[in-house]
Amino acid sequence: MTWPPGPHQPQPPQGEFGAPFEPVEPIGPTQPVQGYGQQPSPPSQPQPGPYGYGYGQPQQLYPVGPATGGPGGPAGRHPSGRRRTALVAAVVAGVLVVGGGVWFAVSGGDDGRKPVAHGSADAEQPTASPPAEAEVVDTAAPVDGLNAARKPGEAKVLWMRDNGIDVPRNGADAYGPWLTGDIVAKGMYRTVSGYSVADGTRKWTLKLPADLCAAPTLPTTDGKIVVGLKESASSDSVCSVLQMIDLRTGTAGWKKTVERKGVQDLLSDVAMSIGGDLVTFGRASASVGYRVSDGKEVFGKRQGVCQPFAFTSGPRLIAATSCRTDADEQDKQQVEEIDPATGTPKWTYRVKTGWRVQQVYSTSPPVISLKKGDGEGGAWAIVTLRDNGTYRSQMIGGKNENYAATCDADLVVSGRNLDGCAGVAADDGTFYLATKPVTVGSALTNKVVAFDLNTGKAKWRAAAPAGQIMQPLRMNGRNVIVRVEGTYRKSGAVASLAPTGGAPTVLLRHPASATKAESSFDMARLVYAGGRSILVSARVSAIDDKEEKKVKTVMVFGP
Numbered sequence: 001m002t003w004p005p006g007p008h009q010p011q012p013p014q015g016e017f018g019a020p021f022e023p024v025e026p027i028g029p030t031q032p033v034q035g036y037g038q039q040p041s042p043p044s045q046p047q048p049g050p051y052g053y054g055y056g057q058p059q060q061l062y063p064v065g066p067a068t069g070g071p072g073g074p075a076g077r078h079p080s081g082r083r084r085t086a087l088v089a090a091v092v093a094g095v096l097v098v099g100g101g102v103w104f105a106v107s108g109g110d111d112g113r114k115p116v117a118h119g120s121a122d123a124e125q126p127t128a129s130p131p132a133e134a135e136v137v138d139t140a141a142p143v144d145g146l147n148a149a150r151k152p153g154e155a156k157v158l159w160m161r162d163n164g165i166d167v168p169r170n171g172a173d174a175y176g177p178w179l180t181g182d183i184v185a186k187g188m189y190r191t192v193s194g195y196s197v198a199d200g201t202r203k204w205t206l207k208l209p210a211d212l213c214a215a216p217t218l219p220t221t222d223g224k225i226v227v228g229l230k231e232s233a234s235s236d237s238v239c240s241v242l243q244m245i246d247l248r249t250g251t252a253g254w255k256k257t258v259e260r261k262g263v264q265d266l267l268s269d270v271a272m273s274i275g276g277d278l279v280t281f282g283r284a285s286a287s288v289g290y291r292v293s294d295g296k297e298v299f300g301k302r303q304g305v306c307q308p309f310a311f312t313s314g315p316r317l318i319a320a321t322s323c324r325t326d327a328d329e330q331d332k333q334q335v336e337e338i339d340p341a342t343g344t345p346k347w348t349y350r351v352k353t354g355w356r357v358q359q360v361y362s363t364s365p366p367v368i369s370l371k372k373g374d375g376e377g378g379a380w381a382i383v384t385l386r387d388n389g390t391y392r393s394q395m396i397g398g399k400n401e402n403y404a405a406t407c408d409a410d411l412v413v414s415g416r417n418l419d420g421c422a423g424v425a426a427d428d429g430t431f432y433l434a435t436k437p438v439t440v441g442s443a444l445t446n447k448v449v450a451f452d453l454n455t456g457k458a459k460w461r462a463a464a465p466a467g468q469i470m471q472p473l474r475m476n477g478r479n480v481i482v483r484v485e486g487t488y489r490k491s492g493a494v495a496s497l498a499p500t501g502g503a504p505t506v507l508l509r510h511p512a513s514a515t516k517a518e519s520s521f522d523m524a525r526l527v528y529a530g531g532r533s534i535l536v537s538a539r540v541s542a543i544d545d546k547e548e549k550k551v552k553t554v555m556v557f558g559p
Contacts, residue, residue: 138164138193140200141552149513154491157514158532159200161554163540165189168235171541174553175215177527177534178247180223185247186536186554187212187227194250197532200556204250213239214270216279217417218313223248224292226279228270231257239270242281244292254295258288271310271417275317276340282310284322289343299343310418311338312360319345320357320418330354335368337389347389355381359407360418362426365392365453369405369421384431384453393456395431402436403449406471422525425472425480429453430499432480434471435461443467448482450501460501470495470504473528483526486510486518494528508533510557520552532558 141160150156165172167189176186183203185194189212193205214228226244230237240260244253258281260266268283278298280289286301287308301307308319317338324332333356336345351357351370358369358380366385373379382395397403408420423434431451437444446469450459464470468490473481478499484506486492491512495504510518510533523538535555540548 138162138202138553146511146514146517150511153509154511155508155533155557155559157511157517158198158556158558159195159554160517160552160556161195161200162549163188163537163551163553164549165191165540167540167548171539173212173539174537175212175227177525177536177554178219178225179527179529179534180219180247183223183247184534184554184556185225187215188540188553192225192227192245192250194247195554197530197534197556200554206245206250206252208243209233210237210241214272214281216272216274216313217419218274219247220274220277220292224253226272226274226290226292228272228281238266242279242290242295244279244295256290256295268309269416273311273313273317273417273419275311275313275315275338278317278340278343280311280317282308284309287311287319289340298341306334308336308338310357312363312419313417314363314419316363316366318360318363318366318418320360321348322356331356331372333357335360335366335385335389337366349385349389349391357418359405359421361405361421361424362431363419365426365428367424367426367431367453382431382433384426384456393453395433395451396456396458398449398458401449403433404436404446404471405433422473422483423471425474426453427475427478427480430459432472432497434469437469440466443487444469446470448472448480448497450480450499462497462501462504465490465504468492473526481507481528483528486515488515488519491515492518492533494526494533508557508559514555514557517552517555521555532556 139162141162143157143160146157165188172189174186174188176184178185179197182197183194184197185192187193190208190210191205192208192212194203195201196203208229210230210233212227213230216225219225224244224246226242228239229241229243231240238260240258241255242258243255245251246253260283262285265283265285268285271280271282273280273282274292277292278289279292280287285307287310288300289298290296291298305325306321306323308321310320312318317340319336319338321334321336322332323334324330330353331351332353333351335349335351335357337347338344339346355370355372358371361367361369361382365387366389368383368385370381370383371378372381384392384395386392405421405423407422408416425432429452431453433449433451435446435449437446443466445464445467447461447463448470449461451457452459462470465484468487469485470482471485473483473494475481476496479496480499482495482497482504484493484495484504491510491514493506493510494508495506497504508528508531518535521535521537525536525538527534527536533556535557537551537553540551540553
């Protein structure tokens with residue numbers, strides 16, 4: 001792929017954090033916000049996730065740092081240009097309020113049919129499909145030839161799937177992968193499918209009545225997910241419908257529509273999360289939380305100014321909250337840990353005025369990416385908190401050393417989650433961050449930097465293999481699991497770095513015979529779990545009906 005990037009590709013980072021950016025003063029916690037403050041929670045041990053995400057685009061020249069939030073709104077929740085144009089057109093065309101629900105009068109969908117009013121009352125119910133070949137929406141791709149040519153010590157390609165779905169002319173985002181038991185599931189466009197992680201056999205497919213528009217990073221521990229759907233099949237429809245799915249069986253559970261009203265709310269991006277039995281649906285104006293088990297509301301819009309707009313998934317729910325009013329000229333935001341049973345904060349950390357919460361890189365310990373300003377003049381800082389929400393340290397970048405974390409906001413158009421980042425990992429004492437690639441010889445390469453969380457200073461730097469890019473995925477005890485990205489000439493791998501640094505130890509080397517297929521993934525997430533490397537496309541762009549159906553969307557490597 002050539003540079004500069006196309007409309008759906010990541011943009012280059014704006015620079016390094018720390019120098020030469022304006023430094024952030026140490027900004028410790030403030031008194032609890034009236035009505036929401038709780039006593040600090042007791043310290044907890046690091047809780048690395050069951051698996052780590054690795055985003056990458058093997059042929060992409062420049063991974064990116066945190067995305068820039070829209071002016072006047074929380075970072076990461078501003079609408080994309082494509083979505084803003086569509087929704088503004090819908091608002092201008094007319095919003096009909098019928099029986100308390102919002103209906104849009106639209107000019108017709110992509111199919112060219114006559115204008116029709118669409119509403120949540122007309123929404124079809126999901127339908128489950130047995131894995132019969134006649135109903136296949138994607139197809140198994142052959143792997144025998146790739147495995148026949150593999151060399152000693154290389155992993156097998158266990159299975160691959162071709163897209164097989166006729167996506168809209170603007171393409172479609174993919175969600176997942178989600179792992180539960182022996183199932184790996186993913187969603188795209190109007191389907192969610194579950195596969196045997198061992199051999200790729202499709203176990204089930206759930207057909208949805210409208211486009212997927214948001215989804216949490218992780219499912220519940222018992223294999224349930226709640227996804228966001230558009231209100232109708234119209235291309236201008238708003239993201240407002242929640243659908244619970246049991247990923248073990250593909251069974252659709254409860255379904256409900258979130259009321260969205262007002263231009264700011266209708267134009268806001270959506271962020272979703274799952275923690276315990278709580279699913280959150282966040283956007284700029286307010287957030288709501290429901291029980292995953294039965295759909296009962298746990299919390300709604302708060303009283304007062306401060307409103308959370310995004311949460312993390314997993315054992316600890318960390319929330320980004322905006323306290324900015326129309327009269328404020330600068331951002332006023334804070335970080336909170338949320339009790340999933342009640343939706344109330346356990347502690348609150350107030351961010352310095354003018355800075356906004358960009359991403360949460362780790363929840364245990366809390367490592368927060370902050371942004372100030374927009375574009376090339378913006379500043380970026382990374383701070384870490386103690387488990388009770390008090391300030392611990394700020395990362396201090398090396399001179400002339402740029403860093404890169406690739407997040408949902410950089411890869412997909414909708415469903416930008418607070419915790420959807422790769423190129424980062426942390427344990428209780430160290431934070432790991434990838435550097436921006438530089439050209440050495442004729443190829444790109446980079447390093448992984450380990451930062452001391454008590455001082456914010458770099459402890460060591462580990463170089464990626466020559467001619468390749470390396471980024472942290474997750475922790476494995478005291479070691480950090482890293483992804484070594486494949487190129488057209490070199491196969492990818494999953495490796496491990498010791499807590500003292502040094503050269504990476506390869507855990508699973510992808511076969512050289514599969515480099516062409518591996519590098520064909522246009523934006524991808526990688527999960528390493530159970531000794532397998534699972535590569536899933538983050539987006540499928542429409543080329544033409546024939547070619548888009550051949551695009552590979554899942555590739556799994558194993559011993």
